[in-house]
Amino acid sequence: MAFGAIFVPNFTVQAVLRSEPELGVRPLALIDGPPPTYRVVSLNHLAALLGVTVGMTKAAATQFPGVEIRPIAKVQEVAAHSALLDVAWSFSPRVENAAPDTVLVDLSGLTTLLGSYENIAMTIVSKCSEVGLTVQVAVSVNVETARVVARSLPGATVIPQGHEAKYLETLPVTMLSLSQELSEVFERWGVKTCKALASLPVISLSECVGQEGVRLHAIASGKGMRSLVVAELAHSFEESLELDDAVEELEPLSFLLGRLLDQLCVRLVARSLAIRAVHLQFELEPAFEDAFDSTSVFVRTRQFPGIYACTLELPVPSRDSKLLLKLVRLRLQSTLPKAPIQKIRLTAEPAHTRVTQGGLFVPEVPDPEKLELTIARIANVVGENNVGSPQLLDSHRPDSFRMQRFSVPSTPSPALETKSETKIAFRAYRPPVLAKIKLRGARPIHADFLGRFGDVIHASGPWRTSGDWWEDDPWQQDAWDLELAFPYETPPAQGLYRICFDSRQKKWFVQGAYD
Amino acid sequence: MRLTSAALRLQVESALAGRVASPFRLREPEPTPTAPVGIPTLDESTGGLPRGSLTEIYGPVSTGKTSILLSALAGRTTNAEVCALVDAQDAFDPSCAQAAGVSLQRLLWIRCHGLDQAFRSTDLLLHGGGFGLIAMDLSDVPARLVRQIPLNVWFRLRRAVESTPTILLVLSQESNAKTCASLVLRLEKESAAWSLQCRKNASRIVHTPSCLLDGWTNAAEIVRSRMQRASSSPHHQRTGAIAACEDSKDRVRFALGSASIPLPARHRQSQAEPARVIPFSELEKERMQNPG
Numbered sequence: 001m002a003f004g005a006i007f008v009p010n011f012t013v014q015a016v017l018r019s020e021p022e023l024g025v026r027p028l029a030l031i032d033g034p035p036p037t038y039r040v041v042s043l044n045h046l047a048a049l050l051g052v053t054v055g056m057t058k059a060a061a062t063q064f065p066g067v068e069i070r071p072i073a074k075v076q077e078v079a080a081h082s083a084l085l086d087v088a089w090s091f092s093p094r095v096e097n098a099a100p101d102t103v104l105v106d107l108s109g110l111t112t113l114l115g116s117y118e119n120i121a122m123t124i125v126s127k128c129s130e131v132g133l134t135v136q137v138a139v140s141v142n143v144e145t146a147r148v149v150a151r152s153l154p155g156a157t158v159i160p161q162g163h164e165a166k167y168l169e170t171l172p173v174t175m176l177s178l179s180q181e182l183s184e185v186f187e188r189w190g191v192k193t194c195k196a197l198a199s200l201p202v203i204s205l206s207e208c209v210g211q212e213g214v215r216l217h218a219i220a221s222g223k224g225m226r227s228l229v230v231a232e233l234a235h236s237f238e239e240s241l242e243l244d245d246a247v248e249e250l251e252p253l254s255f256l257l258g259r260l261l262d263q264l265c266v267r268l269v270a271r272s273l274a275i276r277a278v279h280l281q282f283e284l285e286p287a288f289e290d291a292f293d294s295t296s297v298f299v300r301t302r303q304f305p306g307i308y309a310c311t312l313e314l315p316v317p318s319r320d321s322k323l324l325l326k327l328v329r330l331r332l333q334s335t336l337p338k339a340p341i342q343k344i345r346l347t348a349e350p351a352h353t354r355v356t357q358g359g360l361f362v363p364e365v366p367d368p369e370k371l372e373l374t375i376a377r378i379a380n381v382v383g384e385n386n387v388g389s390p391q392l393l394d395s396h397r398p399d400s401f402r403m404q405r406f407s408v409p410s411t412p413s414p415a416l417e418t419k420s421e422t423k424i425a426f427r428a429y430r431p432p433v434l435a436k437i438k439l440r441g442a443r444p445i446h447a448d449f450l451g452r453f454g455d456v457i458h459a460s461g462p463w464r465t466s467g468d469w470w471e472d473d474p475w476q477q478d479a480w481d482l483e484l485a486f487p488y489e490t491p492p493a494q495g496l497y498r499i500c501f502d503s504r505q506k507k508w509f510v511q512g513a514y515d
Numbered sequence: 516m517r518l519t520s521a522a523l524r525l526q527v528e529s530a531l532a533g534r535v536a537s538p539f540r541l542r543e544p545e546p547t548p549t550a551p552v553g554i555p556t557l558d559e560s561t562g563g564l565p566r567g568s569l570t571e572i573y574g575p576v577s578t579g580k581t582s583i584l585l586s587a588l589a590g591r592t593t594n595a596e597v598c599a600l601v602d603a604q605d606a607f608d609p610s611c612a613q614a615a616g617v618s619l620q621r622l623l624w625i626r627c628h629g630l631d632q633a634f635r636s637t638d639l640l641l642h643g644g645g646f647g648l649i650a651m652d653l654s655d656v657p658a659r660l661v662r663q664i665p666l667n668v669w670f671r672l673r674r675a676v677e678s679t680p681t682i683l684l685v686l687s688q689e690s691n692a693k694t695c696a697s698l699v700l701r702l703e704k705e706s707a708a709w710s711l712q713c714r715k716n717a718s719r720i721v722h723t724p725s726c727l728l729d730g731w732t733n734a735a736e737i738v739r740s741r742m743q744r745a746s747s748s749p750h751h752q753r754t755g756a757i758a759a760c761e762d763s764k765d766r767v768r769f770a771l772g773s774a775s776i777p778l779p780a781r782h783r784q785s786q787a788e789p790a791r792v793i794p795f796s797e798l799e800k801e802r803m804q805n806p807g
Contacts, residue, residue, distance in 0.1 A: 363596045364680060366645030374643030378625055378636045386626040390609035390619050401609045406623045408597055422554050423615045424730060424771045425581035427606040427655065458707065460728060481728045483707050496577040496707060496728060512608070514728060515581035515654065 002117060003143045003228070004105040005150035006088060006124060007136045008080070011101035012042040012072050015080035018132035019073070019241050019259070027067045031058050041072060075240035075345075082234065083131040083267050089233060090127065090270040091120070096143075097231040102150070104143055106228055121156035131266050140164060144224040148175050148194075164222025169195035176216050185209060194220035237275075237348040239263050246285045246340030250332060253341060258325045260346045265321040268350060274317030276351035278324060282308040283343035308337040315407035316368040317351040323369055330376040334384065356410075365408050375406060396467050397475055398500075398511065399428055424514050426498065432509035435499060447484055447499065449510045454484030457494070462501070476503040479511070547697075547742050550594075550647070550682060553586035557735055560767045561698060562742050564648075569673050569683045571692045574702030576654070579733040580686045582615075582771050583702075584650055587684065589616035596647025599623040599640050603633040604655035630660055634668060641675035641683070649676075653687040661691050669695040690738065699739035705768065707731035735767045 008014055017024050027047035031038040038058035050064045061069055081100050088095040091114075094106035107120055114120050121137045128135040138150035140159040145168060149157055152171045159167050171194050173186055185208075191197050197220040205213040218224035239260040247253045261278075268275060284306040312327055354368075366374070379387045388403040435449035442462075447454045461480030468474045479500040486493045496514040501507075524539060531538050549563030564570050564587060572580050584600075589612075591598050598621060600607060605626040613619055623640075627633040630653070637651050653661050673695040676683040685692060690699055708729045 363594060363647060364645055365595075365597045366643060370643055371645065374639055375623070377639050381635050381639075382625055382627050382632050386605075386628075388624065389622060390607075390612075390624055392610055392613060392619070399608070399610075403624075403626075409620045422579075422582050422586050422769065422771050423611075424728065425579075425585045425615065426608045426611040427576075427581055428608045430605050483728075493575055494577065494704060495575070496731070512606070513576050514731075515577055515579065 002107045002139055002141055003146050004091075004107045004121065004124060004137060004139045005098075005143075005146035006084065006103050006105065006128065007138075007147075007150040008084060008101040008128075008133050009136060009154075010042060010044065011080070012077060013044050014133055015077040016070060016073055017044075018080050018083070018263070019076050021132070023068060023070075027052065027064070029056075029061050029067055029069050030072045031061070031069055032072045038071075070244070073242055075242055075343075079239050079263070080133060082236075082238065083263065084128065084133060084135075085231070085234065086237075086267040086270050087124065087127045087131060087133075090272075091124065093233065094228055094230050096228040098147065102147065104147060104228060107139060117158045118156070121158055125156050127270060131270070132263065142222060142224065143226055143228065144219045145222050148219065151175050165195075165198065168220060168222050169193065169198070173197050173216075173220070176219055178216070179212070182209060182212065182216070198222075235350060237264055237267055237350060238345065240343070240345045242343050243341065246342040248340040250329065250336060253332070253344075254325060254329050256344060257328055257346070258321070260344065261321040261324050261328070264346060264348045265319045265324070268319050268348065271350070272353070273350040274319045274353045275314065275324065275348045276317045277311055277313040277349040278328065279311050279347040279349070280309065280328065281345040281347070282337055282341040283345075284308055284337055284339035285342050306337075306339060308341070310335065313405075314369075315372055315405070316354045318369055319353070320369065323373060326373055327376050330373075330380050334380055368408060371406075371408065396465060398465075398477075399430070426512055427515050428512040429510055432500070432511050435508045435510045437499065437501075437508040444480060444482060444499065447482060447497070447510070452486055453488055454482075454486045454495075456482050457485050458483040466503075474504070477501060478503065481514075548680070549742070550587070551590055552583060553590045554583065554769045556767045556769050557583070557700075560735075561700070561737060561740060564682045564684065565697050565742055566680050566682050567677055568697035568741070569669070569676060569685065569692055569695055570698040570700075571685045571687065571690060571696040572700045572702065573687045573690050575688060575704075577731075578702035578704045579731075579735075579769070579771055580654055580702055581652075583700075583735075584652065584684065584686060585612050585615035585617055587648060587682075588612065588622065588650070589618075591647040591682075592618035592621040594647070595621070597621050597623070597645065598648040599625065599646050599650070601625045601627060601633050601636045601640070601649070601651045603627050603630060603651070603653045606652065606655050630656055630664065634664070634672075637672065637683075638675065641672065641679070641681065644679060644681070646681050648682045648684060650684040650686065653685065656687070658688045661687055661689065664691060666693060666695070669693065696739060697741045699737070701736045701738050703734045703736070705732040705734055730771050732768055732770045735769065737767070 012030055013028060016028070016030065024044075027050050028044045029040045029047045029052050030042040032041045033039045040052060040054055040056045040058070040061050043052050043054065047064070047067050050067060052061050052064055052067055058069060061067055077100060084103055085095065085097060088103045088105045091110065092105050092107065096104040098104050107117065110120055111117065114123060117139045121139050124137050125135055136150050136154055138146045138153065138157045138159065140146035140149065141161050142164050145159060145164040148171060149159060149167055152175050157167070173191055173194055173196070174183065176194070178186065186197070191200070197217060200217065202214055202217055205217055215224065241256060241260060243256075247256065264275070286306070310331060312324070312331055318324065375387055385403060387406070389406040390401045391404045393400040393402060433449050435447055437444045438446035444459050445456050447456065459480055459482050462478035463480070464478050466474070466476035469476075477500040479498060482497050482499055484495050484497055486495075498511045498514070500509055500511055502509060527538060547568065548566045550566060551558045551563045552561070572583055574580055588598050588600070593616065600622060602625060605628065607624060607626075609619055609624075612622070625636045627636060633651055633653065637649060640646060640649050669692045672683060685696070690701070692699070708731060
């Protein structure tokens with residue numbers, strides 16, 4: 001049995017750098033605390049080289065030239081922690097969520113699949129690097145030993161069985177996550193390393209500091225065995241970004257979205273999943289309610305930030321971040337938020353990846369991902385409701401159908417009855433065209449519509465229909481098929497049309513033409 | 516030094532060895548794959564709709580353009596192909612299409628409002644690829660507007676559809692694609708058949724709303740067919756050049772029958788029994804007596 005500990009050093013800084021990698025080459029200090037007494041809580045090594053220290057006030061930190069000062073970002077820390085857990089789950093389902101910056105993994109039985117423990121440790125480091133985190137990994141048969149060593153030694157460390165105490169002896173006792181009280185006690189006693197703590201008599205230690213001291217003694221000796229507290233597998237994938245300066249234009253927004261989608265896709269790839277739908281949520285900059293109302297005499301009040309939300313559903317699960325970004329861009333092009341965006345939240349609905357077996361003799365059909373992109377582009381041109389597949393409604397009402405989302409059916413079309421003759425096709429006028437019909441008796445003899453004057457050559461009708469009289473929107477009409485001649489046009493034209501008399505509106509309409 | 520033809524040929528062949536397999540052998544042009552329209556007389560005379568080419572069908576209203584389109588769509592969708600219809604004036608009738616045998620699940624319908632949207636959508640579809648048939652219906656667009664489309668737009672469409680298995684079908688009132696089209700059909704209406712002059716309180720089972728017309732006959736004239744000339748003229752086969760046959764005036768007649776659109780699902784079980792149509796006055800009376 002072996003356990004791996006994955007530790008993210010300087011976690012708060014790494015969480016910010018994961019969302020904004022360009023800050024990695026600049027001195028960065030993160031501040032927190034009650035305003036206005038902000039203090040530096042975390043910093044990168046470049047800021048430390050300049051002389052910035054933890055606990056320094058914001059005012060003092062700003063005295064150092066070139067230091068980027070940012071507030072700590074809780075949402076980014078949550079996302080970074082989720083990414084860390086996803087990497088751990090990609091290796092084993094038995095994962096303990098030990099701390100925001102530390103996870104413990106059960107690596108038992110993985111050597112047959114992934115090679116030696118050294119290989120496994122290096123793979124964990126590289127996978128974490130893919131999700132934007134630089135980690136320290138330790139592998140040991142003892143969970144606590146792995147955890148302490150991972151927090152102390154850089155890179156990947158594999159501790160051979162029986163040598164735990166040797167690896168721990170030089171490590172400072174503060175690596176054991178001591179309480180403030182115990183830390184002061186050990187400092188008074190002059191206990192600075194794990195070796196010093198392990199050499200203390202256990203019974204005396206228990207008498208002085210209680211059972212916590214005994215536990216720490218066992219850990220420092222490399223004997224503190226315990227089992228993992230397995231975390232429940234998470235199925236939510238969310239990435240967030242809080243912006244210092246609100247974004248209004250699509251170009252910079254798509255740049256940020258691309259980065260978040262990349263991170264989401266990497267996380268899903270680590271879990272062997274794909275994205276079925278992406279939920280976008282933007283927190284908009286609060287605006288004045290009467291900002292554009294010059295007639296308003298009221299005092300301008302600042303409103304709560306607005307929320308813009310939209311969902312992008314995919315016909316087939318995908319984890320291609322470039323495709324997703326194109327689809328999101330196309331969606332936003334048509335419906336861009338009306339206020340600058342100050343916070344972005346992307347949530348992915350996971351699904352299992354598509355597994356298809358192509359046939360050799362089946363006709364070529366559009367690639368689902370490419371088709372989705374094509375449809376999104378066309379929807380941008382003609383409108384989202386004007387692209388799709390028609391679905392007939394269970395109604396006698398003329399022209400009753402609805403548009404549904406188009407996707408290539410996986411099953412073959414049901415066998416339709418073979419038609420012996422070609423059927424007459426009808427072309428609908430939407431909406432029906434208002435017409436003036438001259439009648440002789442009850443039969444139409446002349447039709448006037450769309451500026452055309454037609455004499456009726458043949459007429460057949462009426463076909464009387466009605467429906468939905470039990471609803472708010474009933475319909476009732478007498479329909480006629482007409483063969484019309486237009487003698488005043490050059491050249492003289494003829495056509496077959498369907499007209500109807502709407503009994504409710506008491507008007508004639510041309511519903512369309514036969515063609 | 517004068518070389519004999521055999522020696523010259525040998526010299527050329529040796530110079531091109533490894534690059535050209537047989538420089539003096541005539542390469543037979545590959546026959547253009549086609550798909551049937553679904554109307555036997557038209558299929559016989561045209562050979563079907565050519566794939567990887569632009570086909571134009573034009574004529575005034577009520578000449579059968581849409582019927583041919585639906586017939587072709589029915590054939591392609593039944594063959595498990597995916598089709599797209601770019602409807603420039605939103606005139607497509609889905610119930611009529613289903614009655615003609617079109618599988619609506621396999622049809623991507625783009626309801627445009629104008630020529631610009633129609634051409635942009637068609638271009639996107641062609642570049643997306645994978646469709647068996649893409650139809651651009653410009654039938655209801657005024658002819659003077661379609662006439663203003665520059666020829667290079669048609670060339671662009673032809674270029675986009677080349678080397679693909681897609682049929683690009685354009686319906687319009689006048690011929691506009693000119694030499695870009697591989698097959699051009701001009702349609703004319705000949706005669707309509709009316710078996711019924713007046714129908715009052717007729718059965719709902721026989722016809723759907725107002726399809727009281729029994730049918731009509733149309734004539735299709737092949738104005739241009741590259742496939743026809745390629746197969747008929749040995750000279751053009753030899754040179755590989757395919758020219759339009761402007762002088763070909765093949766005329767084909769085809770008949771269109773009455774459309775019987777399927778009834779909604781809730782009425783299908785009672786199809787065997789003729790339904791009695793109650794006049795509105797009686798309906799109103801019934802409603803007054805029994806509001807529930």
